[in-house]
Amino acid sequence: xxxxxxxPRYKVxxxxxxxxxxxxxxxxxxxxFWYQQALGQGPEFLTYFQNEAQLDKSGLPxxxxxxxxxxxxxxxxxxxxxxxxxSAVYLCASSSGTNQETQYFGPGTRLLVL
Amino acid sequence: QKEVEQNSGPLSVPEGAIxxxxxxxxxxxxxxxxxxxxxxxKSPELIMSIYSNGDKEDGRFTAQLxxxxxxxxxxIRDSQPSDSATYLCAVITQGAQKLVFGQxxxxxINP
Numbered sequence: 001x002x003x004x005x006x007x008p009r010y011k012v013x014x015x016x017x018x019x020x021x022x023x024x025x026x027x028x029x030x031x032x033f034w035y036q037q038a039l040g041q042g043p044e045f046l047t048y049f050q051n052e053a054q055l056d057k058s059g060l061p062x063x064x065x066x067x068x069x070x071x072x073x074x075x076x077x078x079x080x081x082x083x084x085x086x087s088a089v090y091l092c093a094s095s096s097g098t099n100q101e102t103q104y105f106g107p108g109t110r111l112l113v114l
Numbered sequence: 115q116k117e118v119e120q121n122s123g124p125l126s127v128p129e130g131a132i133x134x135x136x137x138x139x140x141x142x143x144x145x146x147x148x149x150x151x152x153x154x155x156k157s158p159e160l161i162m163s164i165y166s167n168g169d170k171e172d173g174r175f176t177a178q179l180x181x182x183x184x185x186x187x188x189x190i191r192d193s194q195p196s197d198s199a200t201y202l203c204a205v206i207t208q209g210a211q212k213l214v215f216g217q218x219x220x221x222x223i224n225p
Contacts, residue, residue: 031211042118042202042215043158056212091157093213100146100206103213105157 002026004106006092012112013082021077021109025094032075033103034067035091043091049075050098082113117141118205120216129225133190137203137216140184146206147179148213149188151199158202162188193223 005024013019025032031050035043036059045059051072060067064083069075079086089110093103118139127133135149146165150158162177164170164186170177176189186205190197200220204213 033212035213040122040217042204042217043213045212045214048211050211056210059212095211098211100211102148102160102163104160105150108157 004092004094004104006090006106006109008109009107010110010112012114014114015082015084017082017113018078018080019082019111021079021090021111023075023077023092023094023106025073025075025092026096026104029094029096029104030072031095031098031101031103032069033093033095034075034077035093036061037089037091037108039088046077046090079111082111084113087111087113116216117214118203118216120201120203120219122217123220124222125219126222126224127193129193129195129223131193133193133197133221133223135188135190135201135203135219135221137186137188138184139186139203139205139214141205141207142181142184143208144181144184144205145208147177147186148204148206149175149177149186150202150204150215152202152218153199161201190221195223195225197221198223 034046037043048056049069089108095101164177200218203216
């Protein structure tokens with residue numbers, strides 16, 4: 001079956017531009033997560049959705065970061081007024097339930113802010 | 115102190131030997147523990163999950179959990195060059211859903 005998909009796979013943005021990153025979770029998966037991975041580091045949590053409800057956004061680094069999942073399926077992570085420090089790989093993961101089940105990761109979006 | 119700590123390596127192991135990867139965590143109420151493998155330029159891929167003290171084996175992989183010592187490890191037997199990757203330890207604490215990752219250990223298997 002299809003796994004988690006993300007688009008675009010690569011994005012180059014000029015400093016100050018807005019970007020939108022898309023995640024299509026595994027069909028039927030209730031939980032969706034966004035992580036940010038800097039080069040040479042482990043992924044860091046950004047935000048968590050259970051269906052359409054954003055239950056945890058404690059990892060979003062600033063109010064320039066916004067995520068939504070309006071219909072409980074596809075999710076979009078938006079970064080406004082991008083900065084160079086936003087350059088990273090943005091990973092989306094989904095899991096089938098809400099009880100600490102295995103999270104399956106998408107291929108990621110590599111964002112480079114110039 | 116980081117919540118999840120791993121030796122960043124690189125760890126170099128000859129082909130056919132046992133690779134031992136270690137991880138410690140700081141939150142005593144951590145409940146779920148995961149090992150992910152990440153090839154360069156790729157996304158993390160689940161290797162093992164473990165939830166209770168003791169050993170859990172799956173093929174060439176064995177995860178070991180010791181909650182009293184707040185320690186989780188991954189053993190890879192009969193290491194193959196294709197095992198060369200970064201191994202990420204991740205933890206979920208009680209009441210939470212998010213994964214907290216260590217920085218990863220880079221493993222190289224030498225033919």
